[in-house]
Amino acid sequence: MDHKTALHTYLRLRRAELLGKVENLSEYDARRPLTPTGTNLLGLVKHVATVQLGYFGETFGRPSDKELPWLQENAEPDSDMWVPANESREEIIEFHHYSARHSDETIEALSLDAPGVVPWWPEERRNVSLHQILVHMCVETARHAGHADIIRELIDGSAGMKANDANMPARNSEESAAYRYRIEEAARTADLQRY
Structure with missing residues (x-):
C-alpha cells in the first residue's frame, strides 16, 4: 500500500468511527453538551465535515458549492460546533458524507506533493502539500x-470504536466497577504519597 492510500484509509476509518458515535441515540443525546465548553456528538460531526471541506477544497483551489451559514462573517462564533434545532441530524450526516466525497475527489485527483x-493559516505556514x-x-x-468516544461513554456507557470492539476487554458491570475503583484508589494513594 502506498503512502497516499494508507493515509486515505486511516482518514476513512476515523470518519466512520466518528459517524458511528451518533447512531442509535435520541435527538437530545446526539446534540446535548456534556462538557463545560459545550462538546456534543453531532457538533463534532458538523465541525469535522466543515474543516475537512475547507482543507481539501479551498486549500487546493477546489471549493465546494455548499453554502455554510455557520462560516459567514456574521455567524456566531463556534457555530460549526453545535447543531440548532432547525438543522436535522440527517442534514448534518449528509453534509459529512458530502464533505467526505468532495475531499476524496481531491485526494484521488492530486499527488501527495501537490501544492x-x-x-486562514499564518503567512509563514500557509503553503502546504496534499501529504x-x-x-x-x-x-x-x-x-x-x-x-466523541468519551461523550458517547458518558451518555450510555458505549466504549470502543464500535460495538463488540476487540480492543476493549469484556467486563460485566461488577467487573467494570471494580476496575474503575482500583484506578480511583491508585490515584488517591499517589496523591497522598506526594505530600
Whole structure:
C-alpha cells in the first residue's frame, strides 16, 4: 500500500468511527453538551465535515458549492460546533458524507506533493502539500473521534470504536466497577504519597 492510500484509509476509518458515535441515540443525546465548553456528538460531526471541506477544497483551489451559514462573517462564533434545532441530524450526516466525497475527489485527483495554500493559516505556514493536509486531517478527525468516544461513554456507557470492539476487554458491570475503583484508589494513594 502506498503512502497516499494508507493515509486515505486511516482518514476513512476515523470518519466512520466518528459517524458511528451518533447512531442509535435520541435527538437530545446526539446534540446535548456534556462538557463545560459545550462538546456534543453531532457538533463534532458538523465541525469535522466543515474543516475537512475547507482543507481539501479551498486549500487546493477546489471549493465546494455548499453554502455554510455557520462560516459567514456574521455567524456566531463556534457555530460549526453545535447543531440548532432547525438543522436535522440527517442534514448534518449528509453534509459529512458530502464533505467526505468532495475531499476524496481531491485526494484521488492530486499527488501527495501537490501544492496548496491554507488561507486562514499564518503567512509563514500557509503553503502546504496534499501529504501535509492528509496527515493534518487524519489527526484532526482522530482527535475529535476521541472526544466523541468519551461523550458517547458518558451518555450510555458505549466504549470502543464500535460495538463488540476487540480492543476493549469484556467486563460485566461488577467487573467494570471494580476496575474503575482500583484506578480511583491508585490515584488517591499517589496523591497522598506526594505530600
